[in-house]
Amino acid sequence: MPETYTDTEIMRILRETKTIAMVGASAKWQRPSYFAMKYLQQKGYRVIPVNPGQAGGEILGEMVYATLADIPEQYEMVDIFRNSAAALSITQEAIALAEEKGIRTIWMQLGVINDEAAALARAAGLSVIMDRCPKIEFGRLNAELSWGGFNSGVISARRRRIS
Secondary structure: OOOOOOHHHHHHHHHHOOEEEEEOOOOOOOOHHHHHHHHHHHOOOEEEEEOHHHOOOEEOOEEOEOOHHHOOOOOOEEEEOOOHHHHHHHHHHHHHHHHHHOOOEEEEOOOOOOHHHHHHHHHOOOEEEOOOOHHHHHHHHOOOHHHHOOOOOOOOOOOOOOO
16 A cells, blocks of 8 residues: 655655755756756755766766765755665665764655665654655645646645645
């Protein structure tokens, strides 16, 4: 059964996060990680790309690092743009760095589900979101999807139930 998250929980994470380490960021403009990174930057987030194959280069004006540990500054969220199997080792690295780097959230992208990684992160006191995209959630919760004709459920004539 898929996990469910309240809008309040997602909005809290998005509001408290200022800097995101995006593991699996790509310099190819047609890749989902590229336009997710670009969108989040436009919304005021600092997004630090992590990609061993592109370390030392730049993506969207940000230096690319090989690992989470290589990032010299702090970041609150680790956004995993890798497959579900890779999420475990990334989460384990993030847990080991959580105190030093200020990591509070592990966010696994659409299609990325790893229950073992989620359980380890929660046991370490981190928030976890799986199978969601922060770009999509930001747009949905800020009623931006309705600009494109999507019914986000955020704008309505009906009174909203707080979950």
